[in-house]
Amino acid sequence: DTEVTQTPKHLVMGMTNKKSLKCEQHMGHRAMYWYKQKAKKPPELMFVYSYEKLSINESVPSRFSPECPNSSLLNLHLHALQPEDSALYLCASSQSRWGADTEAFFGQGTRLTVV
Amino acid sequence: GDSVTQMEGPVTLSEEAFLTINCTYTATGYPSLFWYVQYPGEGLQLLLKATKADDKGSNKGFEATYRKETTSFHLEKGSVQVSDSAVYFCALSERGGSTLGRLYFGRGTQLTVWP
Numbered sequence: 430d431t432e433v434t435q436t437p438k439h440l441v442m443g444m445t446n447k448k449s450l451k452c453e454q455h456m457g458h459r460a461m462y463w464y465k466q467k468a469k470k471p472p473e474l475m476f477v478y479s480y481e482k483l484s485i486n487e488s489v490p491s492r493f494s495p496e497c498p499n500s501s502l503l504n505l506h507l508h509a510l511q512p513e514d515s516a517l518y519l520c521a522s523s524q525s526r527w528g529a530d531t532e533a534f535f536g537q538g539t540r541l542t543v544v
Numbered sequence: 545g546d547s548v549t550q551m552e553g554p555v556t557l558s559e560e561a562f563l564t565i566n567c568t569y570t571a572t573g574y575p576s577l578f579w580y581v582q583y584p585g586e587g588l589q590l591l592l593k594a595t596k597a598d599d600k601g602s603n604k605g606f607e608a609t610y611r612k613e614t615t616s617f618h619l620e621k622g623s624v625q626v627s628d629s630a631v632y633f634c635a636l637s638e639r640g641g642s643t644l645g646r647l648y649f650g651r652g653t654q655l656t657v658w659p
Contacts, residue, residue: 435587460645471633471649472588479644519587523637523645531576531637531645535588 435520435536443544444510450539452503452520461503462533463495464519472519478503510543517541546571550634550650557624557657565619565653567608567634575636577601577610577617578647582631591619591632595639624657631655 433454442448452461459480464472477485478497492514494506503520517540523533551566569575576595580588592601597612606621617634634650 462646469652469654471652472647474646477644477646484644485646517587521588521647531639532578532590532593533637533645533647534590535580537587540585 433520433522433534433536435518435539437539438537439540439542441542441544442507442510444512446510447506447508449507450505450518450520450541452505452536453501454522454534455501456522456534457500458522458524458534459500460523461497462521462523463503463505464521466517466519466538476505507541510541512543515541515543546575546636546638546648548634548636548648548650550653553652554654554656557655559626559657559659560623561657563619563621563624563628563655565632565634565655567617567619567650569615569617569634569636569648571615571636571638573638575638577608578635578637579606579608579617579619580633580635580649582633582652584630588633624655626657626659629655629657 436451461478463475466472475489476495481497492509496504517538519538520536521533547570549568578593579591581591592603594601594610600609608619631652633652635647637645
């Protein structure tokens, strides 16, 4: 199984709402990532979890709150977002060991629209 | 720091034409190199990879060779099909180290193939 599953596929939320994006993988990967992708741009890294610990935060605003409940799950909690946060949010996973192949597997993404 | 430079697009070709998308990189360590493909409305799929100098990655008729001397990883296909129309991203990640497998992406190249 080389699949990363993201839910929901589409999400429309108001600026005062609280919502969560979910990501799941069963490949035994110990590194998980959130990327944000705007139209016609490459993905931009937001967060990296390694062995369930937040290891990299690319200066993301606090209205985005990541969580890694266990080695298979990754959540992104959203609160008080702005319209400019509308984007495709991609989850990915890879092995996290020195010398290991760093090939990342991506989910299908959540298309988020903030109104 | 690490970075990837990818040729500007868009690229428009007729079916069965030859494809080249240029990619060069800058890296501080020992990177693995990747080509990812993104079809409309979808996440990223790994197309091919190479983990050390002179390795050739190949998949679905696409090929790319890891050239350390020219720091390049150009994507080629001898005969494109309409179904190859997508956005192609060149990317690198460092094996091990503090970057934890994060991907550095090129800008992406939109490929359109006409019948």
